[in-house]
Amino acid sequence: MALRPMTMIEALNSALALELERDERVVLLGQDIGLNGGVFRVTDQLQRRFGERRVFDTPLAESAIIGTSVGMAVYGLRPIAEIQFAGFLFLCMSQLVTQAARMRFRSGGAFTCPLVVRSPYGGGVRTPELHSDSLEGVFLQTPGLKVVIPSNPYDAKGLLAAAVADPDPVLFLENIKLYRSFRQETPEEYYTVPLGKAKTVQAGEDVSLFAYGAMVPVALEAAQQAQQELGISVEVIDLRTVWPLDEEAIVSSVEKTGRAVVVHEAPRAGGIGAEVTAIINEHCLYSLLKPVARVTGYDTPYPVPGVEDYYLPTPAKVLAALRQVMEP
Amino acid sequence: MAIHQIDPGLVPFQILDPEGNLVGEMPALSPERLLYFYRMMRLARAFSDRIIAMQRQGRATTFGSLAGQEAATVGLAAPLQPQDWLATSYREIASLIVKGVPLSTLVYSFRGFTPPNWPAETRCLPYQIVIGTQIPHAVGLAMAARIAGDPVVAVGVCGDGATSEGDFNEALNFAGVFHAPAVIIVQNNGWAISVPRHRQSAAPTLAARGIGFGVPAALVDGNDILAVYETVRQAVERARAGDGPTLIELLTYRLGSHTTADDANRYRDPAEVEAWRARDPIARLQKFLRRRDLLSEEQDEEIGAAVQAEIDAAVREAEAMPPMAPDSFFDYVSATLPPRLQEQRAELLRFVSPAQPQPQPGERR
Numbered sequence: 276m277a278l279r280p281m282t283m284i285e286a287l288n289s290a291l292a293l294e295l296e297r298d299e300r301v302v303l304l305g306q307d308i309g310l311n312g313g314v315f316r317v318t319d320q321l322q323r324r325f326g327e328r329r330v331f332d333t334p335l336a337e338s339a340i341i342g343t344s345v346g347m348a349v350y351g352l353r354p355i356a357e358i359q360f361a362g363f364l365f366l367c368m369s370q371l372v373t374q375a376a377r378m379r380f381r382s383g384g385a386f387t388c389p390l391v392v393r394s395p396y397g398g399g400v401r402t403p404e405l406h407s408d409s410l411e412g413v414f415l416q417t418p419g420l421k422v423v424i425p426s427n428p429y430d431a432k433g434l435l436a437a438a439v440a441d442p443d444p445v446l447f448l449e450n451i452k453l454y455r456s457f458r459q460e461t462p463e464e465y466y467t468v469p470l471g472k473a474k475t476v477q478a479g480e481d482v483s484l485f486a487y488g489a490m491v492p493v494a495l496e497a498a499q500q501a502q503q504e505l506g507i508s509v510e511v512i513d514l515r516t517v518w519p520l521d522e523e524a525i526v527s528s529v530e531k532t533g534r535a536v537v538v539h540e541a542p543r544a545g546g547i548g549a550e551v552t553a554i555i556n557e558h559c560l561y562s563l564l565k566p567v568a569r570v571t572g573y574d575t576p577y578p579v580p581g582v583e584d585y586y587l588p589t590p591a592k593v594l595a596a597l598r599q600v601m602e603p
Numbered sequence: 604m605a606i607h608q609i610d611p612g613l614v615p616f617q618i619l620d621p622e623g624n625l626v627g628e629m630p631a632l633s634p635e636r637l638l639y640f641y642r643m644m645r646l647a648r649a650f651s652d653r654i655i656a657m658q659r660q661g662r663a664t665t666f667g668s669l670a671g672q673e674a675a676t677v678g679l680a681a682p683l684q685p686q687d688w689l690a691t692s693y694r695e696i697a698s699l700i701v702k703g704v705p706l707s708t709l710v711y712s713f714r715g716f717t718p719p720n721w722p723a724e725t726r727c728l729p730y731q732i733v734i735g736t737q738i739p740h741a742v743g744l745a746m747a748a749r750i751a752g753d754p755v756v757a758v759g760v761c762g763d764g765a766t767s768e769g770d771f772n773e774a775l776n777f778a779g780v781f782h783a784p785a786v787i788i789v790q791n792n793g794w795a796i797s798v799p800r801h802r803q804s805a806a807p808t809l810a811a812r813g814i815g816f817g818v819p820a821a822l823v824d825g826n827d828i829l830a831v832y833e834t835v836r837q838a839v840e841r842a843r844a845g846d847g848p849t850l851i852e853l854l855t856y857r858l859g860s861h862t863t864a865d866d867a868n869r870y871r872d873p874a875e876v877e878a879w880r881a882r883d884p885i886a887r888l889q890k891f892l893r894r895r896d897l898l899s900e901e902q903d904e905e906i907g908a909a910v911q912a913e914i915d916a917a918v919r920e921a922e923a924m925p926p927m928a929p930d931s932f933f934d935y936v937s938a939t940l941p942p943r944l945q946e947q948r949a950e951l952l953r954f955v956s957p958a959q960p961q962p963q964p965g966e967r968r
């Protein structure tokens with residue numbers, strides 16, 4: 276495969292272009308995704324290349340973006356809808372949670388909803404209110420919906436292709452801070468990265484460190500510091516699909532290490548960390564040497580830009596948690 | 604009469620034409636009041652320019668330009684009484700200033716902090732970021748005033764993009780059904796980020812939305828401050844008299860980009876912008892005042908210097924205010940902080956060293 280260094284934005288743009296090329300049923304809709312190429316330029320040039328019939332701006336109405344996407348998906352198209360910021364998913368919760376995710380269920384399988392909803396999320400970039408929120412925890416109780424969060428350009432492109440190929444609706448959350456933070460050698464061609472599979476980013480023996488999205492680089496930095504300062508070997512696992520979780524990967528790692536830390540920037544209560552901890556309790560409690568630690572955003576609304584850095588997990592916070600679970 | 608009973612028609616109500624000629628009936632406004640309008644419009648433009656400059660220097664966070672919409676935003680707030688409520692978006696900062704929100708409070712908020720002293724007594728809700736969500740609040744405030752039997756009016760303001768949201772339409776319906784003393788104002792500035800007005804709705808006007816909800820509506824030249832003032836004054840009077848809600852569409856134009864994070868050159872024809880620059884609302888009132896000998900050249904310069912001095916003082920004051928404490932975002936989650944959050948707050952403080960530099964406000968994206 277021909278490799279090219281791509282940012283996550285470029286990798287996503289490449290994935291979307293390939294989908295539009297290879298499948299006539301694929302359409303892109305959202306606010307400012309046409310001529311403007313999206314507020315982060317993920318859809319840059321796609322309207323010019325594929326025309327307004329397949330890549331189009333909608334009126335400013337999140338609920339109608341998702342509701343009409345449900346209709347298009349039922350008709351047989353493969354809509355890829357963009358919600359401009361994940362905080363605005365609240366405006367389309369009814370259509371996403373009660374309609375898109377339940378079309379197969381409520382029609383007894385007569386109709387399906389192969390829809391991808393893309394949305395930027397995550398903090399640390401000084402955005403206005405509700406432009407930095409991490410909502411993935413909310414969707415743990417949305418049966419029928421998968422939630423995918425890539426941490427690097429290669430995975431972003433392959434996971435997006437897999438999401439489009441999936442027969443059910445997928446919420447694809449893209450971390451804003453990772454959009455342009457680094458480039459990675461990424462194939463120009465079409466490929467998929469399977470949904471529902473975590474990835475061991477760094478193998479280790481002493482403790483399992485679970486993360487996703489922008490917390491993967493934070494976890495890796497903390498793991499490196501832990502190696503130097505505590506002399507421990509940390510296994511870093513990128514969950515990649517946060518719902519449903521890769522239980523096998525979680526359990527097999529914790530059975531090996533006996534210790535676990537989960538990191539996410541979403542609030543703590545009822546989140547991915549809570550669910551990972553429950554999976555560990557259910558499947559490998561007796562392998563655990565210490566209680567599982569969570570390093571997360573706090574159970575407050577996402578703060579204003581002037582203090583947002585205090586809200587987010589940092590390598591120092593993760594290192595403290597690693598230290599805690601390594602106590603004898 | 605600017606407000607029609609149901610069909611707002613297609614011709615915008617106008618009192619001053621773009622050249623500053625009187626083409627309608629002059630509202631009862633003293634020369635002092637007219638000069639106040641002019642001064643506030645100049646202040647709004649200068650304030651917007653200043654915050655954008657501060658954002659470029661890393662001293663302020665994302666900011667949406669106010670330029671071009673000064674007649675609409677000053678004119679809509681001017682007829683309100685102190686007891687009236689105002690719920691706006693981020694594009695109506697000038698309306699908040701007219702209603703009494705101190706400049707320094709606003710500057711502090713644009714530094715990326717929650718002002719510790721938001722003036723609740725001005726009856727202005729904090730400017731809304733999520734599109735259209737403030738309109739149901741305005742209607743609810745108006746419904747409450749009616750239930751309480753108070754002679755209080757609530758004004759909700761949003762942009763043309765917000766009229767596509769469910770919240771806007773649901774709120775307009777409530778306003779009609781409950782005969783709420785509400786004035787719902789749409790600042791149609793032509794663009795919702797990159798999406799032009801004609802892609803928001805197939806209807807010829809947004810004011811026409813009133814017909815479907817049984818709410819009287821008016822279509823107004825939003826760059827004519829006398830027309831804006833007079834229409835809103837009539838609507839507020841109607842509401843206060845118990846005659847129910849009004850929908851007002853103000854035709855104006857966003858001269859700048861959507862925000863400091865946007866580049867309008869990507870999607871907008873510069874010729875269109877130039878055409879609207881020729882309809883600058885400040886220049887229109889200036890021409891009118893000059894022609895009537897209500898504003899000398901010296902006075903005009905004095906006003907320009909005075910608004911700069913006022914902004915200088917506000918910026919100094921806001922920059923002298925201490926940054927929010929690192930753990931301050933726990934302060935207003937709920938009336939009392941549950942034990943679980945008290946623990947989380949203590950957890951955070953273990954990672955904050957006193958010597959740690961404050962984060963810079965400038966956006967990074």
